[in-house]
Amino acid sequence: MLMRLAPSVFSLPTWFGRAFLALAVAATIIPGGVKYHQWMSAPAYNTVINSRDLATTLSPEAVVSGPYAADFTQNNALRNLIHMFGVANVDTVFFNRYPITHLLMDKSNLNKAREDYPEIMEKAKVLTQYQLPNRSINLYRIAGFTGNIAASNYIFSDYEFALEYYSRGEIELGHQYMKAHLARHPDNISANLYSGLAAFRRRYYDDAEFLMKKAIEFSPNNFHLHLILGEFYIKMYRKTNDKDYEEKAMAEFGLARKFNPTSRKVAEDIEALLNGKDTTFNE
Numbered sequence: 001m002l003m004r005l006a007p008s009v010f011s012l013p014t015w016f017g018r019a020f021l022a023l024a025v026a027a028t029i030i031p032g033g034v035k036y037h038q039w040m041s042a043p044a045y046n047t048v049i050n051s052r053d054l055a056t057t058l059s060p061e062a063v064v065s066g067p068y069a070a071d072f073t074q075n076n077a078l079r080n081l082i083h084m085f086g087v088a089n090v091d092t093v094f095f096n097r098y099p100i101t102h103l104l105m106d107k108s109n110l111n112k113a114r115e116d117y118p119e120i121m122e123k124a125k126v127l128t129q130y131q132l133p134n135r136s137i138n139l140y141r142i143a144g145f146t147g148n149i150a151a152s153n154y155i156f157s158d159y160e161f162a163l164e165y166y167s168r169g170e171i172e173l174g175h176q177y178m179k180a181h182l183a184r185h186p187d188n189i190s191a192n193l194y195s196g197l198a199a200f201r202r203r204y205y206d207d208a209e210f211l212m213k214k215a216i217e218f219s220p221n222n223f224h225l226h227l228i229l230g231e232f233y234i235k236m237y238r239k240t241n242d243k244d245y246e247e248k249a250m251a252e253f254g255l256a257r258k259f260n261p262t263s264r265k266v267a268e269d270i271e272a273l274l275n276g277k278d279t280t281f282n283e
Helices: 015-026 036-041 047-055 107-116 118-123 158-168 171-184 189-201 205-217 223-240 243-259 264-274
Strands: 063-065 079-081 102-105 125-132 135-141
Touching: 047 125, 047 189, 102 107, 107 118, 107 135, 125 158, 125 189, 158 171, 171 189, 189 205, 189 223, 205 223, 223 243, 223 264, 243 264
Parallel strands: 063 079, 063 102
Antiparallel strands: 102 135, 125 135
């Protein structure tokens, strides 16, 4: 049973709920070719941006773990407990002992976590994804699946309630919580981005552009966001033959290269898009 009453009623397009959840976990461009320490020193991907978004995605009571927990909580009030996966002697009761509600993991750690804690990871819920120059970091909720009583009593953020209701097919309740979340945290990058992707999927193109640009407004040096907006523009150019869209696409691709100049994956993605292939989203 969910643990908060719905906010006041509002209206959102009926397409939003159905498209949001799938896109929130599917919109990925995985950069590569740069060593881990480089993103730590890059101004475009400092811990302030990641910490800010994480803090506006989760409830204040969240306890975050995983190898990236310390980095993503340096500039917010969220609690963290570092835990490494794939060790020789797995602490099988670790998550039962500590009130961990969420995990931050890249792909390699996810695979190890699935081996170490298969029952927990089978039920873990993906909430959003953070892009770094050399990897993508998924945010999972495991509260309620570990046997820890304190973690089971975690109260979802409005963002989490929205995704939960969408996944159950309760679209109107999902709309209410998403509206409340965006009203309280209009600078939440994850919600703006994936709302924009959902709008594109449903052919609300003006809304899609507005929301994607809104995400960039709060993280202007984020190569991933510029790459996605560039993909939107190149798709719109192919639909309309409007040269303005083509020019905007090239400008966004240029910014993506500028803010992640050493990534071969970014260059490959841009080349693929210019050749008519999809890398992030489809209609």
